Every structure is written in C-alpha cells, then in structure tokens.
Amino acid sequence: MNSKNNFRLENDALGNIMVPSDAYYGPQTQRAVENFPISGLKLPRSFIKAQGIIKASAATANMELGLLSPDIGKAVIAASEEVIEGKWDNQFVVDVYQAGAGTSQNMNANEVIAYRAQKIAGGSLDIHSNDHVNMSQSTNDTFPSALNIAAVETITEGLLPALARFQQELQKKADQFMPVLKAGRTHLHDGVPMRLGQEFSGFAETIGAVIKQIESNLNDLHQIGLGGNAVGTQINLDPKYPSKAILEVCKRTNAPFRQPVNIFSFMQNMNEPIRCMLTLKELAIHLIKITSDLRLLSSGPRTGLAEILLPPIQPGSTIMPGKVNPAILEMTHMVCCQIIGYEAAVSTAGKASQLEINVMMPLIAHTFLHSIELLTNTTETLVTKCITGIQANTSTCQKWMEESLSLVTGLSPILGYDAASQLGIKADSESKTLKEVLQEKDLLTEEILKAIDPKGMV
Template sequence: MQPPGGGAVRIERDSLGEVAVPADRPWGAQTQRALVHFAISTERWPPEFIAALARVKRAAARAHRAGGTMPAALATAIESAADDVIRGGHPDAFPLSIWQTGSGTQTNMNMNEVLASLATARLGETARVHPNDDVNRAQSSNDVIPTAIHVALAIALARAVEPALHALAAALREREQAFRGIVKIGRTHLQDAVPMTLGQAFGGWASQIERARRALVPALADLMPVPIGGTAIGTGLNAPPGFGTAVARELAEDCGLPFEPASDRFALIGAHDPVVAAHGALTAAAVALLRIANDVRLLASGPDAGLGELRLPANEPGSSIMPGKVNPTQAEALAMACVQVIGNNTSVAMAGAGGMLELNVYKPLLAHAALQSARLVADASHSFTVHCVAGIEADAPRIAAHLSRSRMLATALAPHIGYDATARIVHRAIDAGTTLREAALAEGVGGDDFDRWVDPAAMAGLPPR
C-alpha cells in the first residue's frame, strides 16, 4: 500500500503486511491504512480527546512500571512520549476521521503507533517499542476509548462548562440587582400580562442557569467509574490483577478527579449510559440558554419599532448595508450553539443505544458529539456573559411607557369588582381608545380606589407607593 501524493516513504509492517508510510510522519501501518480506508468528511478527533487518550496511555505505563509488568526504562519512555502529546506536541500526528470503526480501534492504534515511535526515539533504535505489545499492553480499544471519553468529558464539564455557567449565573444575578426597582409589563403568549420587575426576569434566568450547573454534579460523578482493565469485553483477559485499579488511581492523581475502576466493566464497554446522561445535562443547559437568548432578543428588539426595553452592547456593526444597525449577535451565536447541542442529543441518544451484545460500536460519534456540546455550552456561555450580559442596560423610559399603556393592569381590579366587571372595563378602554383609568371611572370605579388598587409596583411585589 502506497500513500497518496508521493514523497519519501518508509516501510512499516502490521499483521496484514507491509505499508508505505510518509517518512516524516510518526505513525505506523495501521494509521496509514485508516487514512486510506476512512477518508470520510473532515471531522477529526478533538484535541481534548487526544490529550485524554494520551493520559490513559501514560497512566497505563505507570501502572505497569509500579506493578513490575513492564521494564522501568520502557515505561518511562512511553510516559515521556505521552507527556509530549498531552502538552499539545505533535498535533499533526493524529489525522484520523471520527468516521471509522465503532470501537475507535484505528485511533487507539494511531496513539499506540505514535507513542511507540516517540518512545523508540528516546530509547534508541536498538530498542524498538511495539505499539501493541508495549504501548497497548493489557489494554483493548474497547476499554481504552471509553475510559478516554470519560476522562475528556469529565475534564470538560469540571473545568470549562461548570465555570462558564457559574460566571453567567453571577452576571445575571448582578443585573437582577441592578434592575430590581424597574417595573415592567410581563408577557405571556407574547401578549401583555401583569407587572413584574426587570430584575425578576433576570433572576429567573439566573435560576435556570444555576439549576443547569447543579445538574452537572451527578453527571460528573457518573463519569468517574472507568472500564479500563476490562480489556475486550469486560472480563479483563490479558490484564494483570489490579491493573485497572492502578490505572484509575493514576488517572485520579493526574487529573485531580476521583476516577475509580468501574464495578461492572461490561456495562461501560457494551453501553455508555454515563455519557448519555452527561450529555442530557448539557442539553438541559442548552435548552435554558436558548430560552434566555430568545428572551434577550425579544426584549432588545427594535430599537424603534420593537419592544426595545433592553439595550445591548454595540460590539460590531450589525449590517453591511444598513448604517448604524446593532444586532443581537451574541444572543444569536448562543442560540445557534444551543440548537447544535440539542441536535447532538439525538445523535448521542441513538449512539448510546447502539450497544450490540458486548460492545457499543458508536464510540467515536459519542466522543465527537459530547465533547463538541461541552465546548459549545462552555464557550458560548462565556462569550454571552462577557460580550452581552455584563453590558446590558435597561431603557427605563420605554419600559415605563409600555407599562403605563398596558390594559392588563386591570387584573388588580378583579379581586375588588369581579372578573366580569373588570373585563368590561378592559373592552371599553380598547373600544373607546381611552386609558384604563378613564374606562374604569366610566364604569363606576372611584378614582381613589383605582389608584390604590392599580399599583404596578405593588403588583410586582415591591412596597406599595
């Protein structure tokens, strides 16, 4: 097999025979075969997964050295090679598509071959490190790939998603306090409803984000058990006793997260319920974020012919043809990210259900979709916080004008004069084009009573005027 494009090559061998590999690439025969056989689309394994996979390989080498199942010099060379990858070195050494075998074997072998090449360079050509016998010792793609997925996704949730949601909730709470005294008209069915404060709207949004953040806690906990040590199907064939426990312990120390050996490795090789559940938490966050993005867009619509109750930061010109236009760009970017996450949830659910007997064969798709969703929720939340929420201002005069014109303030009359009489006042005001107060007085309500009963601030829960 010859690589496309010509150029200098070297001959590598695997169990199927010889393969020509570009001379300047650190991978071996199986990676080269995969480049030819899985030239599908442009999606590649994300860097955070590659780093997590290298962490698993490093932890395995350390466990072998500690357990005496690998010569110390060999284990150290593999560890050192993995260190390079974890630090972001050799980014071009992992070129494979996620659209490959459902176990992720090609990418596991890609990592094995690259680490073997780098470790061999450290030991010298006389001591060739073997990708299967050495780097992959006591491992299978079937337990390594899901372990790496757990590691990568757990790190993403703990170090990116959770802080981003925390910061957004804090920014919304700050705006809640800033706007706590501004009374506005609430809306249901996109129609006028009863009064509330603008602060209450922001507080409701903050509570949604805080709930989404809390939902990450059990999702993260479910990712802590890892199936490493189960090898091909969960029995642990070809792994020394205690190997999985030792690798999990190394991963916990390395990542600062309480990874532990799974009590049932079969369940985490044949299925990926914890990944599905974690993505469910990301989807719930996306649903809340999408609602908030849409509310912000509506309240900022206009500014002249819309609601116009919020003023958003003018981060960039909004139009290539309409001068002076400012668009809700951050809300739109957030909304698109959320729609992608929600779409990913369908993929994750179907992929999670793709366990066939002893092996789930959608592992690459699960890694791709779950990690993309984590990035989207974290990055879009951060951007929305910094470039939108922190700079939102209220248009108090416009809010007051909308409030004063709303006939739904009549709701406060119903406990005093009844629903039907209140409805007559509302319809009279609409038909005659008068104010609500004028219509109420025409229907026999006293002016002092009207002023006392229809107090927008009190209706919103603030002290009566």
C-alpha cells in the first residue's frame, strides 16, 4: 500500500505496478488501463456475462478431469457466477480499443475472478489468474467464443422477438388497410391503383425474410472453439476438455453450442460475426426503405401525400407552433446509417485476420454487439411509438387515386397503348381528370368506365 492507502503494489512478468486498492483486477488489467486511455467505451454486459459462462464452464470441465482441485474449482465457479450475474461489471475496465485479440479483456476477467474466488475461499487458497482461472484456455479461443455466446443471447432474447413483433404489427396493418384503395407510385410518380394493405404486406414480408436469414446466422454462431487454445492445436490440453467445456456452456445457456467444423478456420477468421453483420446491414437497408416510405406517405399533412396518419409523440419545431414531425422514423433512419457504417468497420476489421488469429476481435465484438443492441431497441421503439398507431387517411387516398393519370393504363387493352397515352398526356397538359377528357371526346362508355374503375384494377 502507498501512504494514502489508495493503491496496492502488485507485479507481473514486466515487474511492479500500483493497482487501486479497491480494485478486484490485477496488474495486467492495470497496465491495459494505463496503456489504452482511448475512448472510455467498454465491451457490453452480454460479453462480460459470456466470459463468466466460459470461465465457470472451464473450471467445471477441469475439475471433472482432475486437473483442478475441487476447493479451487468451486471458488472459481462461484466467482464466475457472480460475474455472470453482473455483480462485478464495474471491475471490467479495459477500453474497447486495446491490445490486439483481446488479451487484456481476457486477463481482466481472469484477474477479477481469481481475486473474488480468493475472497470466497476466505483467503485460504492461492488462486492464480492464469494457472487456475485461465486453465485449458487462451484468449485466442475464448474471446471469439464469448462473442458468439453473447451474440446468440442478445439475438435470441432481444432482436428476434423485436423483429417478430414488428412483422406481426406490419401484417396487422396490412390486414386493417386492405380495403383502402390508393394510387400506387413508381419513380415517385403516379402509378396504377393498389391497396394500402398490399403496400404494408410488402413491408411485413421483407422483415419476415430478414428474420429467416438471422435465424440461419444463429446456426453459424452456435459454433464455439473452446479448446482451440493458442492456434487450434489444443496444446497443454486434455483431449476430453473441449466437449466437456462446451457441454457445460450449453447447460448454462440452454443453447445448442457445438464445436466448429474446423477449429483452425474458427480461430483464423471471424466468419460468423461478419456474416451476421451483413444481415444486420441488410436489415438496416430495409428499415431505411420502410421508414422512408412511411415518411413520404405521411408527409404534409396539408402539402404532402398524407395517405397515412402517424401518432403524434412530441412537438416538432421550436419556431413553428403545432408542427409535428415523424420523429421515430427519423431516429430509425439515423440508427440504420450507423449500422451500415458499423458493417464497414466489421468488414475492414475482418480483413485483419493474419495467419492463425484476427487481432481486431475487440473492435468486432464491440461493433457487432452494439449493432444488435441498437437494432433491438430501435425496432421495439418503432413498433410501440409509431407502427401500432398508424391510421389510414382514406379520403386522401381516394382523392389521389381518382386524380391519378395512371388510370389510363386500364384503357390500353381497349384503345391501344398509343391512343391511351395521348389521353393521359392531354389530361395532364390541361390539368383535367381522365374522366373529363374521356367525356369531352364522347368516349365515356360503360366499358370504358369499367376499365378505369380502380376497384377492377387491384
């Protein structure tokens, strides 16, 4: 201790270093804190929880194999379970931008668990962060495994349920709005009539397809390479350890984790996060499209399309009284821009895989897991604050539909494409409706009226 009792003296392979006296971490974590004062960002709760799951599972497997004494093993497991519960999150202090591959993050977990395990054992045991907590492990196999475990949990418990509800609410709106006829639009110009419900059904199916793709990604993420150790050769490892450790992970997560098809491929690359991040980027692109459409359809309310009404959630201007903006849709678009940028970061970091490992794993972990969290929260907010409250403005839908010049499309089979085109051009140039032009030309027969009736076109 120093004279003020604020620090304690510890040492590692590089020598002595002062560690805060109330810290549960040790010298290697302290060096990382001092070496990387970069962003203040830390890896999320889901990743720390996954680290605790791995440490507890490793201790269980090592005890079963007779490699770790029961007294030390039980203390390590108890401390790891406290980490799983989130009791010591404030002791995980390493910046996201740290030493390559996440060695500092792994040692942060090892040191916290070792320190806490000694406390649990009443100080009677000498529990070492590397020899005991990190037994049968390496950063190189545990870090990507922790990332996959964290991703599976956050996708399964957060993102997929949020997307499922989003799809369901869109489908409810599709069913609700199916009787509403409106003008379709292509190139942002008049198109043939359609049902408002058909438009929303397209949104719902788009999200459904993304859900299926994420579920496929989950299957890949269930691969974890525990036992690969430094480069995949299982050095210093009991051959029974990988299956025992992964089985324990399965018990603790209630998820079907399994060994990779090829451990060397698993450790050389970040295949699973890269693939899933591409799907999240696709989701972001679709969300931008859907929310942009909803902004257009709700634009106005007096000078835009105004075919749907959004629930008002807050004042929209500091100068224009009574103005209400599509705030939730704008927020969603912002988040999706961030996700697209995040995917570029993950792809770029994925290129950093060299020989046996990828040293950019901390960046990939932070970016990937934050993307899942952002999309989960955004989707839940989009549904509760916007989608469920959308209403159809049926009178405006009818107005635009009846004024649409694309109704002339119904005349092509009767009059031919060229003659129908001339009628549409004349109506446009003279600012008349199609019916008015047809009446002037004495063409408003029963057959023609039926051909331009929107109900017969949808």
